[in-house]
Amino acid sequence: MESLSAYAGRFLGQLDEPDAGVLLDEPTTGPHSVDAERRPSAVHRLVDDGNSVGVIEHDPDAVTTADRLIGMGPQEGHRSGQVIVAGTREQIAAHPGSHTGGYLGALLEETQ
Incomplete structure (x- = not known):
């Protein structure tokens, strides 16, 4: 797993053209805490x-730095998969149907 993280870090460091689309799946899960703390600034x-970055994340520190969020639900597992709310942090926080x-x-x- 660590080698995959290192590969992804090298790849992201070589992105020098704007308008790339990048999707990161829980980038704060697994790495050493020092490396995890650096990820938000890299994103x-x-x-x-000028790149578009989507992050699938559950870490509260990472979530609170997002510009926009998509809340999925309504529950977990087989009761999931629906978009419950999408918007800014404040819009998500104010939505009564969003856990x-x-x-x-x-x-x-x-x-x-």
């Missing part, structure tokens, strides 16, 4: 360079 650098919204609202209050 933001990709966006700042993520409740957690996100509390996290946003802590960071303000």
